[in-house]
Amino acid sequence: MFDWIKNRISMKIALALIIVLAVIMGAFNILLVKQRAEVLRGQLLTKARAMALVGARTMEQVLEDAISSGQFFKEQIFDTDYRKITEGPLAGAAIPKYHTIYDTYLDLNLQKIEDTFVEEDSMVAFAVLVDRNGYLPTHNSIYSQPLTGDPEIDKLQNRTKRIFNDPVGLAAARYDGDDGNKILRQEYKRDTGETMWDISAPVFVRGEHWGAFRIGLSMNEIEEAIGELRRTVGLFMLAVLLLASITIYFVVARIIRPLLNVTRVAERVAGGHLDETIEIESNDEIGRLASAFNKMTQVIVKNLKGEIDRSQRMVASVKEAIHQLSSSANEIMAISAQQSSGATQQASAVQQATTTSEEIAVTAKQVAENAMRVEAQAAQASTACNNGVQVVDNAIAGMGKLKNQVQSVAEAMLELGENSQKIGGIVDIIDE
Template sequence: MSLSRKFAFLLAISLTAAVAATLFVLYEVRSEAERQATVAQEGRINTFWQLLRSKGDVFAVIDGKLMVGSYVANGNFELPDLVQKLFGGTATIFMGDTRVSTNVLKEDGSRAVGTRLTGKAYDAIFREGRSYRGETTILDIPYFTAYDPIKNAKGEVIGVLYVGTKRSEFFSAYDLLSRKLIAVALINVSIFTLLAVYLVRRSLRTLNRLTSAVRSVAEGDLDVQVPVESRDEIGVLAESFNTMTSVVFKGMQEEIAKTNRMVANIKETIQQLSTSANEIMAISAQQSAGATQQATAVQEAMTTAEEMAVTARQVAQNAVQVETQAERANAAGSHGGTAVANALSGMGELRSQMLAVAEAMLQLGENSQKIGGIVDIIDEISDQTNLLALNATIEAAGAGEAGKRFAVVANEVKRLSQRTAEATGQIKSLIEAIQKATNATIMLTENGTKGVDAANILVTRVAEALQEILQLIQETNAAAKEINFSTQQQTSASEEMASTIVEVRDVATQVASGAQETTQAIAELTGLAERLKDLMEDELQTKGKAKALAGARLMSRILHQALTSGALTEADLFDENYIPIPGTDPQKFTTRFDAYCDAHITAKQDDFLNDVQVAFAVLIDRHGYLPTHNSRYTQPLTGDYDRDLKGNRTKRMFDDKVGLAAARNEEELLVQVYNRDTGERIWDISAPVYINGRHWGGFRIGYTM
């Protein structure tokens, strides 16, 4: 219930109470008058009795006459008229129930002699034998009355004594007073009502302005003031409201500025955080991939190193075997040298002792057989050395820089083994020749001298070959020792390299794991940034919806004021005759409501742009026509299409898909996202605008994303 209705209700209650009190007073006065009338009748009838008893003390009916002593009451109006003269009213003497002396008049003005008593008084007197006091009707006229029975000496009721006053006569003064009181009350009520209405309206005018101002504040218009017309409590309230709105408006502007700066910083931080997180994620992904590849390569290198270590150990074992065989060959060579020396000594003796030729030759044959066995051993050693040299060459090639030295040694071993093979082949040929010579010597003793000389030459050659073989064996032994030492170093280096590679593999694994954890952390950071962005967008959308609704209510009120003030008619407001403005590109239009909008809504729309995230806040009609844009988009036309497209967007028809959807939307809110023709990405939130229940258009507020 409005305050004016409450005041009217209270006023009605107050007036009703005053009228009721007046009526109650009148009722009490009337009741007291009735009581006084009854008391007055009692005094009158007592006086009437005294007058009647002054005529006699005995009451009787004689010969159809009511006698009071010797006084005949019938037709004698002396006493009733005397009572009327003394007190006013009427008086009657009844004989039985018939009036025999009265000044009660009939309608024709004659005395009502002969009329009968009826009603309650009759019942009380003749049926109950008692007096009657009260209001009764006499000849259809209400009276205040008093009736007493007249009894004879036997106590029988033989008549009635009556006094009374017409009700109308008794209450004439009361009725006059009542009318005067009612008139005074009505005048007072009228004056009080008019005064109360004036004061209430005067007070409510300020209160209504306060209410309108509070509604404007609720709709977002904080820069509103209420005229102060009095210094009473309501005036003080209006002044306090003005002070409050000024302080709040200033504080809100400061807080909005702070909030805008904070939101802009948060938005920029989120964008930087998202960009940095994406860059770090890309780098981390590359590091993770590199670490994974490195771990794989390290694993392969470790496998190769382990294989090299195994191969080196095998080469070392083979080198040990070569060294052992070389030592054995050296020992056999030493024995061969001794044998050759003996052979030479025998050949010397053969010159002097031909007889011992056969025995010497036999000994030479045996030695030749032994030398053949040694040569076979040397040949076998040479083959194995050659094989080992080949394997060493292959392993040295696989070992890279570390195996170059080993490759040189392997080549030398191979060369020596080849020379050894050649020498052993020569030795074998010589031994076969010696054996043939020996056999020939045995068979041809006659040729002993020649054979001895030839044998001497051959033995000398054998000695030289053996010397070379011994030298080669010694070189082979030294090379085998060097190979053994090198392979031991290589084995130790390979094992150290394998251990190092294992450590590198573990580090690479940790790097890969760390890169994955970093990637996961960055993904969580990116998700957090996205969530923060979503929260900011949710807060922005919530704020935008509230402002869109407030803007729509504000625009509806301003347009409705145009109707109530007579500035525009409803036909003007709903004008659809869009008249092109010549020489404008993009094309602009004008309508009958443009001028009013320019004068009354531009500043209101600009207030919404105090939020730095708001790109625009505008009113559009149901066809997408924008009569008045924000001041920043109402710059003077320059003729430059690109500049005018951004700087002067007022009075244009925004009938694209987004614009028409916002213009024709009749739901509470509509949220759209689109790319503006000036390049920005906009969050468009709109609410419908109604005029007297009729859809006029909508209020659009755009936020930059």
């Protein structure tokens, strides 16, 4: 499969575009989810800020009404004499419980108000009033359940009348708004293991800082919302990427189709179909490539035909030379037969035979030189034709053989001349 992809330019282009698109969409997905998460957190903070400020003003009104109605003095409302509960349902708690002068009044007047904040929004884990030392006199109903004796269960279900003097609790209780922000936001991990946002707004009674109203927001729900958003956007991006990939493939295939036609025609021309031409479908780079290819093929065919014609003419010349050489060889053989008819006739024709042999030798050398030139011309013709004509190759091979034969005949004639001279000497001796 990978070889098929590597051998198709359309697949390479489409795959490169899909990878680039996937990277861009992945980055866009990350940025979109991050931006949307920030928006969600910003909206949550705005809502929690409003709730904390409203809650703080409500708590201030309740406490000031207690003083205005004469039920408590201001000093009693600011009571910090936390007395440990040693009797009653809360006496056996694993975590110490306390009470003050105003606890009963706040239990009757605050819990319903605090529960309203929790009931209206599922992300609100708690909404409570605490004094400057972190003491929480009245908790929400869901955290004011009877003790079960199981410390782990009670730690979650009964959290009222405790002093939350941990760093987060004290920072929230003692925040007085001097920084101008009006609220304090803290992110922490609750002792139950839950990640929380603590939004606190200061509470003032008769102009004096009493404590704070704390809103606890569970981040689990918002993280689940962000996770759901991430999954939704991711699936949408995958669907878009799939659709875009299919579109890219067909668009690239359509654009590359003329190039594939050029490739197929080039392969057919390479296979010997020299009359093939490419149909020009456009004026772009591929169209200009097809036009140039057609012109190149026409020039190659024209040159090749010219070389073939020249090779054919050269083959005809070679054949004529071979015919002449064959005739000369026959004449030489006839002369040799006449010379072997008898010593008497040889003696009378020694001088003539010698002269004839020398001429034949010279002629044979010339023939050999002509054969070499013919061979060189044939080799040049073979090179020019790019191995296009097998006949020329055969002719060159035949000329090589003929060259060797002519050289042999020439050597034989030379040897015959020498023998004729020797015979002349013998005849002279015989005459003497």
